[in-house]
Structure formats: C-alpha cells, structure tokens
Amino acid sequence: MLRNICVFFLSVICMAVHGQSKEILLSEVKKSQENLRMFLQFSNLQIKLEPAAVVFDPKDDFNFEQKDPNAGTTLDATLQAFFSTIRINNTLLPPNNFLSLEKDKFKLTQLLGVENSYFLDHADKEPRYTPTQIHFLDQTSIEAKGQYTTKEALIAKYGRTDAEGYADIDSTKLSDADRFLLHNASSFDQDFLVHAAKPIKAIDMEITLPLREHRLHLLTPAQNKLSTPSGTISLIAMEENKALLEVPAVLEKDIQIQALYQDGRRLKQRSSNSRTSITKEKRVQYKTLLQVLEQAQTTIEKDKITNQDQLTAYIQKQSGLEFNRPEELGNTQIELTFSGPIAQIELKIWDTAEKLFTTHLTYPIAYYNQQDPYIAADLKTGRVGLLDRTGKWVVEPKFNNNFRPINAYFYWDQIDDEGQTYHFNPTTKTLHPVNYQIDDPTIYQEKYVKIETKTNGPIGMVDATTGKIMIPMQHELLHFNAPGFWIANQQNSEKEGAYTNQGEILLPFRFDHVKYENGFFYTEYNPTEYIYDEQKNVFNNKGQNITNGKYSEIKGTFADGLLLVTKEIREPKTKDIKGIHYFFIDSTGHEVLSFPTEKYHLAEPFYKGLARVEKRNNDEYLYDGDYGFIDNKGREVIPTMYDNATDFHGKYAYVAIKKQDQYTYAFIDRKNNIVMKLPSGYQYSWYDEKKQKWYIRLGDEEVYDYDGNPIKAE
Template sequence: MLKNVIVPLALIIGICSCTSQKKPLKNIDKDNPLIKAIDTLTLAEAKKLLEEENQGITMLLNFSSINLELSVETSQKKDTTIFNKNPYKIYSKDTIDKHISDFTNEIIFEQKIIPPNSTLRFGGYSTSDLKLKSIEEHWDKIDNPIKLQIEKKFLSDKTTVADTATTTVNSNGYLVHNFSSAKNIDSLNVNFIYSVPNIKEYIIDASTTEVDTIVISYKKVDYNKVQITYPSYLEDNIVSIEAIHKNGEILEEKGISSNSKPTEEMLSYLKDVKSIFSKTIKKIDNNKIKTKEDLKNSLLQTVPETPINSRTTYTTYSAKGEIDKIKLFINKGKPTLNTKKVTIKPPSYKKSNFGYYIAQDSTTNKSGFVNAAGNWVIRPTFNDLEYVLDYYYYTEDTDYTREYLWLNTTNNTLEKIDYVLYRYEIYDGNIVITEKEVNGPKGLINAKTGKVLLPNIYNNIYHEKGYFNVYNNRKTSLYNKYGKQILPERFNRITVLENSFITEIDNENGISNTDIYTLTGKNITNGRWQNFEGDFGKAGLILAAKNYIKDNVNYTDKDAFINENGKVIIDLKEYQWADIFSNGLAAVKEKGSNLYGYINTKGEVVIPFEYESAKYFQEKYAYVEKNNTAYLIDKNNKVFKKFPDTANSMTLSTDSNNATYSLYNGETYNAEGELLKKGKNN
C-alpha cells in the first residue's frame, strides 16, 4: 500500500505525527522527534542523520512524481443481493437509558471477608448483556471502561459508611473493591459511570463534496463497488462504513481495502524540508553551524510543522448487491460521560438472615463466621465453607468430599447432620423438609432450633400456604409449622384454602366424599356436597355442588353458595348454572333462556339475563358477549367499552383486576379496557 512508503524514515514519521485537526504551528518545537534525536548525537552524527533524511525525502518525491492511478477491478457478473441483518446503529438516549437500567438491575456483589479486611467483587453482568452493538464495542475499548464508584455502604450492624472508592479490575477481569473492614455489607449505593460514543451518521453519494467542512468525494466504480476519498487523519474517526441499497436497506459487506498517497500540500512541504536540510548541511560544512545547540536553533527557526492534510486515503468498498449510497458513521469527538445512581445488593441466595457471615482467616485460609461487628463467633477451622440455605452450609475436603453442616446459633457451633435436605428451601421462616437419605423417607425439622417436628418416616411431604401435606401409605394428613397435626391421616387429598381446607376421600363409584374443614379441624359440611369451586374470597361464599351418576354418566349440580360456617346463603336450584363470586358478583345462567346475568352476595339479580357469555367481574368491569359482540360492562350494567372483536382467549382471576382479553383480530386489552397489543392491521 502507498501508505507504507510515504514516510519511510523514523524522523519524518515523527514530524508527521504532529498532524492533528488543529491549525498547524509556524515551526516545529523542542518536543519534535528530530530535535530530541539531535540531543543524543554528536554534530557529525546529526549531519549524517540530516543527509539520510534528505535521501529518504528524495526517494519519496521521486516515487510520488510517478503518475499513479489507483485502479479498481470491476465485475462482469452481478452477485445475489444480500442485506445486513444487523447493521450499525446509533441508539437514542431513551433506548440507551432503558438498556442501562435493565443492565444495572442485574449487577450484584459478593463480599469476601478476611479479617480485618474485605474484598467486594461485582458480577451478574457483562457488556454483551446490553445487546446494543455500538455501546458494547465502545465499552470493550480500553479507553472507555465501565466504572463503579462507591458512594455509601450500608452495613449489617445498621451503620452507614460514606465512601468515594472506584472499583478496579483484578487479574481475572472482575471489578473489585478492597477495603479495611470485616463488617458485612447489606447493600451499596454506587455511581455507575459509563460513556456513550459521540458518533454522527452521514449519507454520501456522487453529489457529496464535503462533510462538516472535511473534503470527501464519492466515485462509483461498479454496480456493487465505490471509492471514497478523504483526508487520512479521518481514518481513525470512521467507526463504520455501510452500503445502502436503492430500497433503503443496508447491504452486507463483501470487502473493503484502503490505499493512500501524499497530498499536494504534503509534497510541497517535503520539498521545503529537503531544501532546508540541504542548506543546513552546507552551513555545517562551512563551519557556520558549530555546535548542536546552533543546529537545533537553526532547525527550530526554519523547519515548518507538518501540514494537516498530509495524506489522502482512497477506500474501496464492495457490497453484496447494487450500491445506491454510502453511510458513514464518524466519531465527532470525546464520548459523553453519564452517571446512573444504583443500589446494589448481594445475591439473595447468599444473604444471611440471622447475623452470621462466612469469613476466612488470612493465615490458614480456613473458614468460620464473624458477626455484624466483624468479630469471630465461630473460629475458622473449616475448609471452604459455602452457603446452602439459612442455617445450612457445606465444607469440602481436598478429595472433593462434601460434608453438610447445621449452624447451631444457640451455642455458636457448626454440627454435622445425619439427614439431607429434600429441597433447598426454607418455609415459614425456619422449617425445612428433610430426607433420611436421597429419595428416602421424609420429615420436618425446625432449622433454627434443630428440633425434629416429624421424623423421617413419611412417603412424601409438600408445603402449601403455611401447612404441610404429609403422605403415608396412600393417605395424607395435615400439619402446621409447629409439627401439630390439624387433620388426621385418612384422606386421599387435602387442598389448603385461605382460611379452610377441602378434603377428599375416594369412593369406588368415582365420586369422592368431599368436605370443608375449618383451620381448627372442624367439619362444616359433613358430606352434604361432593364438590367445591373457588375459595370463600372477598364474598365469604364458596360454590358447593352435588355430584351424582345417572345412566352411567357423572353429573354436577351447582347447588348453593355457602358461608364459612357451612350455612346455605344462596340456593341455586332456580338457575341452570352458576359461576364463583368475583369482586362481589357471580355470573348465573337462567333456566330455559341459556342467557347469563349476575347476582350479588344476597342472591339478588343485579344484572339481567341478556348475555350469551359472562366472565368474572374485575374491580370495575366484566367481559360479556351479546349478539356476537363483546363488551366491558360495569356493575350497573352500563357498557363501558365495545370491543372491535370477540375474545379467543383471556386470563382471569377472581377478586382481582389482572384480566387480559385477546381478541380474534390480534388485539389484547387489560381489565380497564386499555389496548396492550395492537392487531396485525393497526
């Protein structure tokens, strides 16, 4: 490439390295590489250096005098057009801010306590998590790193420490912060400091002569190939070049190459420098320059600075398709610096809820526990303690054998356990389900006290709303968090409601004996109904139904709404069908008409029977259909919204306001009738 032969000698390169976009000075200064080189030489050696420089300039001028045409090959065959699916993009401030917020929400820290010091290591993210190509590439450059500047530390002993420390990158590439304290940190307020490139997009074509006063020319040399000419100092500021098809889409790049040659201004400059060097050499020969100081002063007074436009670059860009225009992305200066204030916490699975924090002895590398004040409460005698669950840890020997330990907070000891945890989950603050061995019989333990609530003798145990279903020999019973039995071991299934339990005992005829029990274990239904729907909810009423078999077919009659004492409040015999209550109203179907209306908790019809479909009431409105048209109506049967189509699916829950209605036309609405998703034709 011509670029490599323009300035073949080190000192000429040094002179040219002063090129910038600033207005050139009249002469070189004392920091010029030529002047610095003379400082290390004798006068005779300096003369020889000037002679060598002159020979290099002569060669360069002779080479540049050749009428050199930068030829570009053309193609006779057109390639298949391929568009770039991931073109370079300048993101808006709002887009960047949104991504940065999502990005910073994932940042966590882990604290390693080595009394009397600690190290914080930040993680949970990488630059690729941004999914913003230009930002990611910008951050990957060494001059534009992410910085976390700590502002405040909130400690577990309820104190707050102001800090201005900036994280550093350790040998493994992690952001870390070292500080002099063994106190555990609950959270941090940090300044997330990041920069955004100052890049501008330009479209150039055959009519373009300059961009922001910089001379740029465009020449189409083939259907898929163009040549762009610009000052060489712009090279480092061009972030990306892309070809635009006539339909406006970005073409995939096929190839790119660049050459350069001196400008006329540079050639004139080199002739002047050659003349100055020749005259200076004669002065040395004629003894008019007698010392190095004389030589330096002469050069400082006569050698001009390198011109700004020292070289012109010719870039040939080819694409996989016919090029209409070229898009240039040019860096316009220093990136914009931004700061976002963020609260960072440790990962939830490593948070201690009772004031014991793993720490490591700096001498032995053994682990133990410190308290919130940073003082040892369990001496460091264990290998690599790791948190498993509140009160449970493991230590690993050199042969990678794990030993599980229970933290006894009464006497500050770590004790080996003779059981395993069924799930790494703690219920109701301190209860764990245990196993005698993996996949073995199960039991319950109070993890805080170590008290066995149920021995490991049961087939299965699972937790539901503060209670434990305990299975044994195909029967289930119910226990509370204190290990007290609430319902005996005689049922096939037990469902825990908010303030009651539904029990089922299977019969040979396929119809279960189903009852409702209070929280104290009292049966309030005594076999009167075989099925219940929903929960008592806000209305305090549950839908009770009778199951029966007729002509070998199972039927269900929704018979009544009963209260939490088992008393019938609303008899449903006069209706063909009923739904459960939601926000004070229940849909019912009239016998004979097959139309729906709504009743209140007193059993009064408050919305007449006029709808072909009627769904749960949300806080304000319910979805109904009439004459194949969908509406949202309020509790006074007034139409709030008419939908453009009926729903093909919906998500509904009782006593809430979380509904979504997905229509056949592709639109989706929420419980308030607000459009969440537009249809295909919107």
C-alpha cells in the first residue's frame, strides 16, 4: 500500500495537467503534499505481533490446505493434462467458423501455484495458442497458417493511437466478420475467426507457455534468514499462529509464504498485512521534497509558476530528485495469520530464468448430436438456418436467434412470444412447421419421439424419420418398452393398454395396470370394487393371453424360464381360503411344476436356478419355518430344515437354524454346507444399484455382502 502511495504522488507531480490553470496546479500540489505526509507517517510504523488465543482442531480438514492432486506428478505432465481438457466451441458464420477456446486462467494459476492476478500482472506470460492444421467434417484438411484471424492480430494491423494516447481501431477497414470477432471476443477465451465455410471437425494446436521453476526453503526461529540475489529474507517473529517476515520488495510477486503444522500439513492462511519500509536517506529526501512542495504552493499563489513545465523544473531544481529514474524499493514487512500453531515457514521462490513449455494437441469440435445439418447464422442479416458438412445451406437462414435444435429431427423457434416446432426430414432435407410440441426429446430406437398437443397436453408418438404420427395424441401416459412396445392409458377412462411401434393396439385399453418385463405383459383388471373379483393375467409379446384368468395370483415375473402362479382353494359354501396351490408355468402357459397345498404352503419365484419353499406343518401355525430350496425339476436340493432363509444373492444364502429354542445364524452354499456362522439374526436385505451387489443387515447392525464379506459402516 505504501509503495503505491509513493508511486502515486511522484506521478502526480510529473503528469501533464490539461489546461494548466492556477487552480489545477494548486490542487495537484496540495494533493501531492497530503499523499507524501501519509507515506512518511505510515512508513514509520512498525508491525508488532500480538498473538491471540487460537481455537484449533488438527482433525478438522478445514484448517488445512487441500492436498495437491498433482503431487508426485511433473509440472509438464500436469500442464499436458490441463490443456488436454480444454473445450473449443464453434459458431458457424459462413463463410467463416468462429472458434472460442476456453482458457480457464483461474485453474491454470492454481496449477502453477501463482496468485489469481498473475496473468493480469504478466500478460506476456499467458499461454500462446497457435492453430497448425484444420480438419473439416467432410474429411478434408488444410494448413492453418493464413487461414484465421484473432482479435490481437486485428488490433496490431488496424489499431491506431490518437494524440492523447487512446487506442482505437480503424473500423472502415474491417469486414463484417472482423467486426463480429472484435465484438464477441472474450477475455476468458482465445477466439479465432477461421476463413472457411465448411464446419470444422477438429483443429491441431501448438501451445506454448513460459515457465519459471521454483525452489522451496524453510525458515524457523533458529534458522530465520535466507540470502537471495535480491536481498535477505528474514523471519522476524513467529508466535502461535502468526508470523512476521521482512522480504525485499522486489521479491513480493515472486514469493509465496506458507505455514506448516508440526506434521507437515500446510495451514490455511486467514489474513495478511504488509508495510513497505524506506531507508533513512530516502526519508530525508522525501522530507526535503515535502518542504519544496510547500514552497512551490506559495510560488504558484504569487503567480511565479503558471504551468506544469515550470512546476516540474522548480521541484527538480530545489529537491535534486530525478523523477524519470525508477524508484528504488526497500523491504516489505509481511504479517500473516494462519489457522493453527506454526512449526515452520515454507517459502516458495520462483527463479528469474524461464523455460518454454510446448505441446501439440488436437481439439475436437462438438456439435449437437454430431449429425447433419448444423445451425449456422448469416453475418449480414443475423438470421439462422441449417448448413450441411460441405458448407452449403440446407435450410436458408430465415429464423431468429431463438432457433435451436430439440434433437436430431426437431427444432424450435419463437415468433412474437409464440413457440413453433419444426420437423426436419433427413431424406428430403426439408424443414416444416408441425402442429404439436415435443413431450420428451429422447429418440427411441433411433426414430421414435414422444409428442404432445401443447405443454402438458395429451401425448402421442411420431416416427421422426418421416414425420408420420404413429400413436395419436390422446394419452396422459405413454411409456416405451424395448423391443418396441408402448404402454399407454386412455385420457378419459385411465384404462391402460399397449401399442406396437407401428401404432397397432396390441393390448386393448381395459386394464387397471399394465407392466412389461422380459418379453411379457403383466396385467391387472377388476370389473368391480370387490377385491376377490380382481383378475391377473400374463400376455406374450404377440398379445396372446397365456394364463386366461386361471390363477388368483401372479408371483413376480418370469425367471429361469418359469413363472410362479397360485390358485386359492376355497370352501364351497363359505368361500373361505382353505389353502393355496402353487404352480410354475413356462412361456406357453403350460404348468411345468405343481405343488398342492398339502406339500408346501409357501413358494417363491426362481432366483439363479433355485426357488425357496416352505413345507406345510401339521400344527396350528402355518408359517413357523422349515425352509428349503428346489430346482427347476421340482427336486428338493436343499432340505426344508431352516427356520428362515433368503435367496442366494451371491455365493451364499442366509439361514437360521432352530434347535430346542436356540438359534444359529449362518451362510450356506448351494451344496447346503455351512460356510460361515453369523453373530446375529436377519433384519433385511437390499440391492445397491451402483455397486450391483446385494447386502444383508443383521440384528446387531452388522452388514455383510452375500459372498460372506463384512462391510464397514460408511
């Protein structure tokens, strides 16, 4: 701050004052006096550490700098990875391409370990991007030299400076494309205007970046000085979480100060304060200058100095100072506060010598859906149309800037606050307005799209390759199921049915619920509100009913080629349920396995080749254990001997064994061997979609996977 004040008042004395009136001369001299007094006052202050009580938790990561993700990686490799992730956006402006490369200078300063303002202070140190080869979507390529323009090149070529030193561009020499480049170029991007009408597929780029190596040094109260070519760095004091250093002012922008905790982790910096000191000789000179300024004020008031040149000459003669000579800087005292107690001070000092980092990369250009045609704008009219990969207009530019793609077949534009949807026919290469909107931009099986009459209106489906509506827009629900079926409901009755891709009704709209899975439709229908009248059936993908209302319950879906169904056995007079008959049917509806209620009173669907069953007991308790497993031939491959059991969700299944009111919990394998005893009983199981794995939680909160591995709580 003090150095800035010094530079400010010296520049005020030397600057040209337009008009040079007496009032202006007096005002500037008085302002210089005030700034000089402030400078002398502040430069005499001494920074003194005043340690305060620190609340510090070494287990709190917030108190420490994040670990460098590139630690152990060379700077060249880190920069290569950074430049490889840069994106380039393209705006088609036939006969030009306008490319914008995202420089992300903030991230680059982080990788280099310099201040965020580094490139503002060192504009000549920014990366230089030079195109070398341009590749087009029509598979042709050209050398880039002479084929592109940048904002910087335009300023160098057409820039001019007026009498007062202001920079300007001679716009009379600019083309429409040049004006677009100047107007749209961003300081956050590196922009290129490529003189080619064809859309660009990729561009080869040479990237250079001047680098300075840095060295790390440590300071402690015992070793508190470091000699450098620019002067000595001193650790004046270090108390608790504060440190006071004196650094040659010329090094301020070339040094980074960090504090290390006792275990080597870097503490977070909370605040900093600095003061630039001056020598005794300089202080005497500045006091003399202040006296000269006071004398100059009196001389101006007496009209003996009437212009800036006379004022400058007077001050130089009386003070003996040379204003055109660079001001020598002294030392800067820097006080820093960190998040916790400091063990060492780490200095990162950059070398003055530079090396040039160079790399060559190919940047692909992303287009929506990577498919013809491409949105482009006419420079003169500003109107938007569609361009093919050879650079020719497929759809003439007649739309406004709101024109945008919805997907590969549909576009949207806004005209007088009203939206309009357009369909592009890839065969005829024509664009036509349509009287519907897009409900969901997803393209199913590369050709089918859901449409609606208006926003949140009735839904239908269109063949996007031809524009033909296949399913009428009269449904509140329309859900696609591979390999090509659409479950829908009627708008008024809410009854559900199913369509084919061709719009043919496969299942009539009379069901309360329809579900499709693995080649079969599972339906529910109740002609009354009485629960016992509910009808459940299974249809194949040809729409054929394979169960025909014969079963009271459909258990799950087909697994291992078999589906579990049940029939309720009721008392003829009371209609009370007497028992349940279990069947496994195949894909034609044929009953492959049959288990009367006398044998099993519970069966579960097949899972990985085995089905869990519970035998019927001859006592008053129907559901009191005796679980086992059968194979797809109905053979009991694991006896019904367990009080509880789960499916084989991995290598093993969980079982509970009861003997004389004592329980044992374990995992068994498919050969009915106990492979692992467990500490407590079953709570529940769940499937983790992300890990694609089943887990079991036991009564004492222990968690295992079904391969027997204990899982630590996350």
